[in-house]
Amino acid sequence: MEELSAPTPAHRPTVLLVDDEESILNSLRRLLRGQPYDLLLATSGAQALEILAQQPVNLVVSDARMPGMDGASLLAHVRERYPATARIMLTGYADPAAIIKAINDGQIHRYISKPWNDEELQLILRQSLEHQHSEQERERLERLNQVQNEQLKLLNSTLEKHVAARTAELQQTADMLDLAYEELKHSYVTGTEVFSLLANLRLPPAKQTNRQIIELVRSYCKQHGLDEATSRDLTMAAALYNVGKLSWTDAMMTTPSDLLRHTERERYRGYPKQSESLLMTLDPMKDAARLILHHQERWDGSGFPDRLKGEGIPFGSRLLKLAVDFVELQRGLILERQMNSDEALLYLRQYAGRLYDPDLVEDFILVCAAFLSDVTLADPSVKVLSTRDLAAGMILARNLNADNGMLLLNAGKVLSALLVEKLIAFEAMEGGKYTIFVKVPEEVEATLKALGE
Incomplete structure (x- = not known):
């Protein structure tokens, strides 16, 4: 054991770091020097338990793999003997079994992956x-509230006026408790969002999804007046829906799911269950974990893990799938080609009744249109056409890009007959198929209608 600071004031917390590698402990000591808490070091689980028996410790941070007593066993002992002591485990990305054991046996509060990020x-x-x-x-x-209740009973028989004053004081205390409890629930939601942002650091910025999914889900809940508990569960599910992917390789995390090989595809299909397993032991996360478990089910029953169908899929899971697929289609995490927002919404509409709840799709499109500035699909004046359906006088509603990402035409461009012919020829040369969002002026629509007749 080694103490690294002056005598500990009563209000300063104490953190115990446990690792059998002294180099790791030295790195942590250097990193955490100057923090507003005292540090204690131990090189084994047995030594850590000796320290805990001698003095109070607020937080134990233990390595997962240690000879003799591993980190999960140590934290299980800490939970049994010192339940008020917070527990965190250091583990490698590729060790989900150790994480699950620590969550189940030690009920750890967090785990930190090696190599860690200093700021994280x-x-x-x-x-x-x-x-x-x-x-x-x-x-x-709560203890104060109990004491005040006992005092109230004693005063009730002697002084009515004093009782009234104490009742008012107790009401104030109850309000403080309610406020504190609400703040705790809010802090839990905030904590999941912070954790999701930290987990996203494994991905390049162009592939990160959680923040936009959280905001879309939150916007849907607000526009449709969902109750606070449902909104809270959906927000936490959106923040942690992909926590089960953290043990994947970096290459697998950035590969479109449509291009995964057979063995990788099987692992991909297991990530909702892995995410649920990691979260189920945390009481405030149980309902959110159930939404995560079923967010890859499909309306027609062809999804996973349980092949649920239609209304048998929880509502929150159906909504979460829409938000996840909408964002992941734009990040290139489902198909090889990255879609723009309108193309992604068109994909959701195309597969309504097969992959998605058909009653939810149009509502979701309206939420996206209100939330995002670049969505035009919800505008009734916008039509989605192929190149051969275009006509002179139509106006592009959004930029047109080739399949390789090259900008072909800017939004607002008025199409001419020659331009339409060039687009058809360029599309044939590329071997692609463009989806074009246009506005049709009334005179052009009248002309097309007359030609059709």
């Missing part, structure tokens, strides 16, 4: 200590 590790430790402090304050207020 400092943030997680600080948040864990703050959460623990909030819990202690809530318990203190």
